[in-house]
Amino acid sequence: MMQNSSYMPWSGNNNQIYKSLTELLNHGYLTHEVQHRESSPSIKVYTITEAGLAELKNWLLAAAEPPEFKKMFLVRLAGAGSLDAAELQIMLDRYEQEVRLQLAYHEEKKRRDAAAAGVTPRAACIRDMIGDNVASFYKAEVEWIQRLRQALSLIEENEEEHP
Structure with missing residues (x-):
């Protein structure tokens, strides 16, 4: 779920996941059961406990933090005053292309997620609205x-009229 999400950043690895699972087990928020399989290694199946559900509910209902605003492109753009008009257009073209690719990716992902089975109507609505x-x-x-x-075009026109 985290790997496929654009709104749940995760740069961790399996070791971090298992460390977190161990901490949750130690706090009594999870239990686990080892399931033995014939043709492949045994696996641990984790289940959230009542205490874990209560802690999750507390976290969900906690005060929301303010949204973050970080866009490295704006930092780069702030320094772009020294570029000539053609270079600035190249910079904007590249950024716009990336933004449009991300938009297409997320729209396709939303389309595919809509076909996912096994979610409640409320969960599907929330997932759709996040998308x-x-x-x-x-x-x-x-x-x-x-x-x-x-805006840049108007400035360039004005500069041409009044050099």
């Missing part, structure tokens, strides 16, 4: 790029 939130970011970014291009 809408992610897609709206990329759509707004494309619109912003277009407004930036228009």
Whole structure:
């Protein structure tokens, strides 16, 4: 779930996952059962406990943190005043292409997720709205790029008229 998510950043590895599972076990938030299989290695199946569900509920209902705003492109753009018009357009073209690729990826992912079985209508609605939130970011970014291009075009026209 975390690997396929654009809104749940995870750069960890299996060792970190198992360390976290051990901590959750030690706190009584999980139990586990070893399932032996004939043709492959045994596996541990983890199950959340009542205490784990209560802790999860507390976490879900805790005060929300403010949204983060980090866009490295804006840092790069802040230094782009020294670029000539053609170089700036190349920079914007590359960024816009990446934004459009991300938008297409997330729209396709949402389409595929809609076909996923085994989720409640509420969970499907929440998942869909999260997908809408992610897609709206990329759509707004494309619109912003277009407004930036228009503003820069007006400046260039003015500079040509009044050198």
